[in-house]
Amino acid sequence: MSESTLTTKMSRAEPTGIERQRRKINPAWFRTLASLRITSFGLLQLGAGGLVTSRHSDIGQWLIVASLLLLAINLCAALLSNPLFRVKPALFGMHVGLLLLAVSLAYGQLSRFRGHFEITEGQVFDPRQVIIDRQGVLVPMLPVEGAFKQGTIRINYAPGMMRRETHSQVVMADGRLSGATDGQPLIIEKNRFYVTHNKGFSALITWWPAQESPVRLGALHFPSYPRLAPMQRLSWTAPDGTALSFEITPKAIPQDENWTLSSAMSEALLLVTRDGTTTSLQPGETLRLTGGAFRFEGIKMWIGYRIFRDPSLYWCFASAMIVVCCLAFHLAGRYLRRPKRGVALTDTRKVNI
Numbered sequence: 556m557s558e559s560t561l562t563t564k565m566s567r568a569e570p571t572g573i574e575r576q577r578r579k580i581n582p583a584w585f586r587t588l589a590s591l592r593i594t595s596f597g598l599l600q601l602g603a604g605g606l607v608t609s610r611h612s613d614i615g616q617w618l619i620v621a622s623l624l625l626l627a628i629n630l631c632a633a634l635l636s637n638p639l640f641r642v643k644p645a646l647f648g649m650h651v652g653l654l655l656l657a658v659s660l661a662y663g664q665l666s667r668f669r670g671h672f673e674i675t676e677g678q679v680f681d682p683r684q685v686i687i688d689r690q691g692v693l694v695p696m697l698p699v700e701g702a703f704k705q706g707t708i709r710i711n712y713a714p715g716m717m718r719r720e721t722h723s724q725v726v727m728a729d730g731r732l733s734g735a736t737d738g739q740p741l742i743i744e745k746n747r748f749y750v751t752h753n754k755g756f757s758a759l760i761t762w763w764p765a766q767e768s769p770v771r772l773g774a775l776h777f778p779s780y781p782r783l784a785p786m787q788r789l790s791w792t793a794p795d796g797t798a799l800s801f802e803i804t805p806k807a808i809p810q811d812e813n814w815t816l817s818s819a820m821s822e823a824l825l826l827v828t829r830d831g832t833t834t835s836l837q838p839g840e841t842l843r844l845t846g847g848a849f850r851f852e853g854i855k856m857w858i859g860y861r862i863f864r865d866p867s868l869y870w871c872f873a874s875a876m877i878v879v880c881c882l883a884f885h886l887a888g889r890y891l892r893r894p895k896r897g898v899a900l901t902d903t904r905k906v907n908i
Contacts, residue, residue, distance in 0.1 A: 795846020
């Protein structure tokens with residue numbers, strides 16, 4: 556072996572000054588955090604979190620947050636240790652956007668809220684009636700009781716049962732009129748209230764106990780209408796333990812013209828069955844039971860709402876735009892512009908692309 560060949564091999568084996576400085580600044584454990592192995596593990600963990608969330612939302616939520624934070628740490632380490640980002644600002648900006656996107660998604664997992672509830676015309680919003688579907692640990696309290704009162708509900712239909720526009724009017728706590736329609740939610744304290752396809756009739760009743768107890772006013776929601784038009788009946792147990800069955804008879808649905816679903820679509824007649832005996836009640840009439848009496852107040856409409864809150868959506872959108880713009884700029888500079896002659900990077904063989 557010649558002396559020149561031996562010298563060449565030794566020079567290749569020995570790290571250059573730039574490489575020694577890089578290793579001194581970035582120790583082995585730091586380079587491990589920036590490795591693609593950590594990236595692959597974080598992505599696999601993120602996918603596993605998505606699968607677990609479908610069955611165990613609480614466990615899946617924390618698994619997704621942990622994987623996103625791991626990916627954020629991996630991106631931070633890569634930005635600080637990889638010298639390629641110092642000479643390619645567009646690539647650097649793209650990875651900064653990915654870092655912001657990971658943090659925004661993790662924040663969204665902790666601050667997202669989803670719920671649903673039903674409310675009757677004339678009823679005041681009560682957060683205790685909301686059924687929580689998902690609630691992050693950073694979710695603030697829902698709007699206070701009385702934030703709005705449900706107003707008139709009207710749903711327009713084409714001939715038959717083809718639903719068109721939904722109009723739900725509400726009265727805010729300060730007296731302002733507002734509303735929600737399909738695709739246009741009611742926004743209260745960054746909470747979005749979306750109307751759903753669930754709606755129907757409800758019977759308003761007032762319970763008068765035999766003893767000196769508070770009088771109760773409530774609404775009994777019949778099955779969704781017109782989807783369950785032939786099944787407009789329900790069972791109810793009075794506060795004194797009496798089992799009752801209620802039934803209403805809506806008007807016939809027009810089949811050859813446009814029509815509007817409202818409380819006027821139902822006959823103002825309530826059929827009450829107790830121990831096999833059926834009694835017809837008009838609005839204002841009372842039926843006496845063993846432990847008290849209830850008065851039928853009338854027929855109203857009820858409608859279902861979905862509540863959604865996620866303050867991270869704007870940050871996710873902005874981060875995604877940064878990633879897209881920087882990636883486009885990076886590709887444009889790589890494929891459309893010619894490199895300058897006579898300009899070379901120092902020690903390019905040590906740069907991992």
